[in-house]
Amino acid sequence: MVKKIIGVMGPGKNATKVDLKNAYEIGKYSASQGFITLTGGRNDGVMDEALRGAKENGGTTIGILPSDDKTTFSKYIDIPIITNMKSARNYINVLSSDIVVVCGIDAGTSSEISLALKAEKKVILVGLEKEANIFYSKLAPSLIFVVKEYKQAIVIIKKELK
Amino acid sequence: MVKKIIGVMGPGKNATKVDLKNAYEIGKYSASQGFITLTGGRNDGVMDEALRGAKENGGTTIGILPSDDKTTFSKYIDIPIITNMKSARNYINVLSSDIVVVCGIDAGTSSEISLALKAEKKVILVGLEKEANIFYSKLAPSLIFVVKEYKQAIVIIKKELK
Amino acid sequence: MVKKIIGVMGPGKNATKVDLKNAYEIGKYSASQGFITLTGGRNDGVMDEALRGAKENGGTTIGILPSDDKTTFSKYIDIPIITNMKSARNYINVLSSDIVVVCGIDAGTSSEISLALKAEKKVILVGLEKEANIFYSKLAPSLIFVVKEYKQAIVIIKKELK
Amino acid sequence: MVKKIIGVMGPGKNATKVDLKNAYEIGKYSASQGFITLTGGRNDGVMDEALRGAKENGGTTIGILPSDDKTTFSKYIDIPIITNMKSARNYINVLSSDIVVVCGIDAGTSSEISLALKAEKKVILVGLEKEANIFYSKLAPSLIFVVKEYKQAIVIIKKELK
Numbered sequence: 001m002v003k004k005i006i007g008v009m010g011p012g013k014n015a016t017k018v019d020l021k022n023a024y025e026i027g028k029y030s031a032s033q034g035f036i037t038l039t040g041g042r043n044d045g046v047m048d049e050a051l052r053g054a055k056e057n058g059g060t061t062i063g064i065l066p067s068d069d070k071t072t073f074s075k076y077i078d079i080p081i082i083t084n085m086k087s088a089r090n091y092i093n094v095l096s097s098d099i100v101v102v103c104g105i106d107a108g109t110s111s112e113i114s115l116a117l118k119a120e121k122k123v124i125l126v127g128l129e130k131e132a133n134i135f136y137s138k139l140a141p142s143l144i145f146v147v148k149e150y151k152q153a154i155v156i157i158k159k160e161l162k
Numbered sequence: 163m164v165k166k167i168i169g170v171m172g173p174g175k176n177a178t179k180v181d182l183k184n185a186y187e188i189g190k191y192s193a194s195q196g197f198i199t200l201t202g203g204r205n206d207g208v209m210d211e212a213l214r215g216a217k218e219n220g221g222t223t224i225g226i227l228p229s230d231d232k233t234t235f236s237k238y239i240d241i242p243i244i245t246n247m248k249s250a251r252n253y254i255n256v257l258s259s260d261i262v263v264v265c266g267i268d269a270g271t272s273s274e275i276s277l278a279l280k281a282e283k284k285v286i287l288v289g290l291e292k293e294a295n296i297f298y299s300k301l302a303p304s305l306i307f308v309v310k311e312y313k314q315a316i317v318i319i320k321k322e323l324k
Numbered sequence: 325m326v327k328k329i330i331g332v333m334g335p336g337k338n339a340t341k342v343d344l345k346n347a348y349e350i351g352k353y354s355a356s357q358g359f360i361t362l363t364g365g366r367n368d369g370v371m372d373e374a375l376r377g378a379k380e381n382g383g384t385t386i387g388i389l390p391s392d393d394k395t396t397f398s399k400y401i402d403i404p405i406i407t408n409m410k411s412a413r414n415y416i417n418v419l420s421s422d423i424v425v426v427c428g429i430d431a432g433t434s435s436e437i438s439l440a441l442k443a444e445k446k447v448i449l450v451g452l453e454k455e456a457n458i459f460y461s462k463l464a465p466s467l468i469f470v471v472k473e474y475k476q477a478i479v480i481i482k483k484e485l486k
Numbered sequence: 487m488v489k490k491i492i493g494v495m496g497p498g499k500n501a502t503k504v505d506l507k508n509a510y511e512i513g514k515y516s517a518s519q520g521f522i523t524l525t526g527g528r529n530d531g532v533m534d535e536a537l538r539g540a541k542e543n544g545g546t547t548i549g550i551l552p553s554d555d556k557t558t559f560s561k562y563i564d565i566p567i568i569t570n571m572k573s574a575r576n577y578i579n580v581l582s583s584d585i586v587v588v589c590g591i592d593a594g595t596s597s598e599i600s601l602a603l604k605a606e607k608k609v610i611l612v613g614l615e616k617e618a619n620i621f622y623s624k625l626a627p628s629l630i631f632v633v634k635e636y637k638q639a640i641v642i643i644k645k646e647l648k
Contacts (some may be wrong), residue, residue, distance in 0.1 A: 403548065405550070407578050416569050419554060
């Protein structure tokens with residue numbers, strides 16, 4: 001009965017166009033399957049685009065917010081969960097996701113990958129540079145999936161959430 | 163566009179029959195209005211009954227869980243948010259609620275009332291003993307509403323969330 | 325080998341002169357016994373005075389800080405523990421204290437009392453108004469001690485930490 | 487007046503002998519300088535050895551504990567800070583450290599590196615495999631120091647904490 005939750009993680013202001021495209025498409029796919037799309041909830045970068053992809057395609061969206069400052073909330077959130085815990089909310093992001101999809105990398109995003117692995121969650125790295133792929137694949141080979149772009153991520157999500 | 167969230171707080175195993183009835187009815191009312199019902203998410207007492215009241219009447223439900231132990235999850239949760247933060251999750255419960263409805267009291271619940279007041283949230287105390295009503299009314303007169311049972315709580319919710 | 329930790333909790337800007345005096349004296353006593361004095365760490369009210377009482381009398385002090393903004397830190401902290409979790413740090417304050425001494429009351433302080441009781445910590449209420457004393461004594465009779473001023477609190481600390 | 491805090495992070499049960507040696511020596515050095523040594527506090531691996539190195543050499547030690555289960559506490563802790571927040575305590579570990587020294591790697595440790603970088607803390611990687619060194623050096627070139635063993639880490643600590 002509980003709906004599946006896809007967590008989409010990635011950079012805010014430093015996201016590339018490709019990261020944003022991947023995030024939007026994962027949100028769109030998540031919506032098409034009746035999954036819930038969850039991000040860190042700010043109106044910036046991958047967080048915002050994944051939620052937009054879900055909302056514009058009829059999905060349900062959750063933002064796990066680091067602060068109660070409403071000017072930082074994505075306008076594509078249905079359900080804002082407010083933590084006031086800054087980066088400690090990254091732990092809640094990944095614990096609450098059935099699978100974690102990572103579009104791009106920065107320090108905050110890398111903490112989400114690591115916290116997800118610590119909690120034994122599966123993590124799909126989408127379009128990351130080779131240094132990140134090599135590091136995380138060696139750190140947790142049974143949990144990490146490395147793909148080039150969103151289409152391959154969708155194939156993995158399908159298999160893993162069946 | 164963001165849906166309103168009603169937080170329902172109260173004891174687990176020490177909830178009285180009256181607390182459970184009030185919790186169920188608040189969940190039911192919340193569902194009838196298209197609000198989301200949020201609790202601490204365990205399969206016990208007021209948390210469980212508020213979610214049951216919402217689910218059995220077509221509502222959407224969120225549980226903010228203190229632990230990732232699935233045997234403790236209410237079966238009436240649509241969206242489980244997992245924190246692994248034990249009582250620190252009480253802060254998230256109240257920050258994420260547009261209004262907090264309290265059905266019964268114990269130590270954990272009293273922390274939720276206090277954290278809600280600290281965050282300047284409105285709190286409705288439903289059917290509490292006079293010691294609690296007097297204490298909290300004096301602590302935060304502009305935020306606390308004292309009522310006997312769920313019908314009066316619903317009147318206040320209507321006015322406050324308009 | 326582990327040193328005992330006395331947690332001193334109470335209002336910031338709304339502390340009364342009597343609250344501040346009680347806090348200072350508890351910090352001073354804690355130092356005299358070789359205990360560590362722990363507070364919420366801000367340079368305000370009871371937090372600041374308890375730490376000052378300890379530092380001016382040769383004690384060791386810890387502040388569990390809600391934010392990494394150094395302009396808010398008490399200058400009487402030896403060891404700043406930084407959480408960036410706002411009021412969720414109240415849970416850490418009480419979990420880390422061997423006994424909790426409360427000098428005055430406001431919403432934040434009341435959350436600390438409640439979280440302490442939830443964690444089955446002993447709590448001494450010093451000079452609180454009767455509404456608080458009655459409420460908490462009924463909520464957790466085996467954990468709450470009600471006293472008029474710091475001298476009586478010291479008698480209880482001696483007995484409890486023996 | 488505030489003492490400097492050296493955070494030592496690394497694996498628990500999967501620490502290598504070299505990791506443990508590096509951790510012990512950093513704790514010993516920290517004690518020799520009058521710094522405080524801080525770890526995640528469990529009686530396991532790098533956490534335990536860094537605290538032992540500090541305690542056996544007259545230092546002061548802090549453990550930021552994920553759980554209140556005393557059977558998991560290192561016996562070399564002077565000041566136990568109890569969070570009950572599992573891996574979310576990793577954020578507090580790094581926020582509270584003036585510099586972070588990493589001896590070995592696993593998923594939890596990698597979350598500490600990333601959370602430290604997010605908070606703009608300097609991080610010294612001691613004896614890590616090249617995949618980790620390359621990844622983190624690229625992620626945050628101005629914050630990451632890569633060294634082979636504890637002696638080089640000590641040179642960097644001296645310079646950075648001057």
